[in-house]
Amino acid sequence: DIQMTQSPSILSASVGDTVTITCRASRGVSTWLAWYQLKPGNAPRLLIYHASTLESGVPSRFSGSGSGAEFTLTISSLQPDDFASYYCQQYTSHYTFGQGTKLEIK
């Protein structure tokens, strides 16, 4: 299986900051990568698919980039609602997820 390594595991930031989360695949996945936001008690939310395509309804402060084995999720001008956990997922061979990044308020 393809292993996904996400960093950092915990990210402390303030409202208004710009943050970047990195996801690395153990082998190339082209652009078959998605990013999800998880909050306790809520349905997980698709943010980005095909590495850089913004899901409908997701604010434009979220952006994704990368291809092959290295990807990033950038959140610009953090809002209070953005403090959550974020996961990458490859969908080229079975499905595997990164271990997650918890974005917490500094």
Next chain:
Amino acid sequence: QMHLQESGPGLLKPSETLSLTCSVSGGSVSDYYWNWMRQLPGGGLEWLGYISYSGSTNYNPSLETRVSISIDTSRNQVSLSLTSVTATDTAIYFCASAGGPYYFSHLWGRGALVTVSS
């Protein structure tokens, strides 16, 4: 707007079978593929398997001897069965819709917490 709701017993004993149902409203199970995932207590997400609208399935190799997914188009539901559970199967279980096999999951349910304890 389609909505997914997972339901089923929240507490199981070791060796029992986990059975969960994903009820779909505002859309048809016949229009999508359906994934089941779980979030383990440490936060990690694990894919369990998927079923197509026609009933073909694919499972995570690490679980395929214990997992089964079915679809009931008449009830607009998708079901998950996991046999011989142990404490390591304690997790939040999610269903999610996808546009095809090995595709991103565009809509998820809120999840159902299942605890395995004697």
